[in-house]
Amino acid sequence: MADDMTGAESGGASERESGGGAPVPEALDEAECLRLISPGGIGRLAYLGRYGPTILPVNYRLYEGTIVFRTAHDSPTDEDLRTGIADADYKVAFEIDELRPETREAWSVLIQGSVRHVESENERASVRESGVEPWAGGARELYLRIQPTRITGRRIGGKPPAAADR
Template sequence: MASDSVHPVLEELDREECLRLIAPGGIGRIAFEDGEGPTMVPVNYAVDGESVVFRTSLEGRLNRSLLTAVPGGQVRTAFEVDAFEDGTHEGWSVLVRGGARPLEGEERERAVRVDPWPGGEREAWFCLTAREVSGRRLRRT
């Protein structure tokens, strides 16, 4: 039987702590509208200040959905990263909402490095600028 002194606590995380947690980069999920409804796919990412940089294939649904005909335009997206420990039932989750836009030319050359895990070309680079950042942590006390 679990001790009464050990109980789960769910705490809201501030923007600074959320950005610190996702700063190492890795794998997250990007949510977007693909014309058939809300969709979410995993991507490798890196953090640059308060922006998330990720790459995808030129032919993929993610690239087609995030391109805009308006120069400098952004597409509303959400990005989520989490980490959980099954054994302790502890972890955290961070949600970043904002506008994603393609990176081109010199801007792409200056962007933080993102190394995609999948094989093949990942020549479409995007930057999601954080408008909202929120998160929660579940811990035991």
């Protein structure tokens, strides 16, 4: 049976290498996915916007189990991610990865969940502690949070760090 993230058959002779010597994707558990993305950085936000499928790079931080990022009030992202219905959240996907082409090593984490605007002053004060800073210029004072409902990942090539290195 093929794994839904990797396309690889599970339970074969070798989970780490195919018969031709090419690395086989290895599924990562949720704890390893969270460890990999915990430093923050740049991820890609994906959603169905008013003009169709949209994928945008954003600076993020993992904070209190959620993905936090910032945008400008009344920006296309702000407007696209508002449902117009009280207490209704917008479903999104968020991907973070690291690629090392020279060593043929990579990992990728996919987070699926609901995004919501941080509107209360108490919550805004809390998420400011995340330290997320946008690269893009201009006022980006609107905080958004993704509450994960599914976290999956994979690693290709390379060895996972030893337990003592974690």
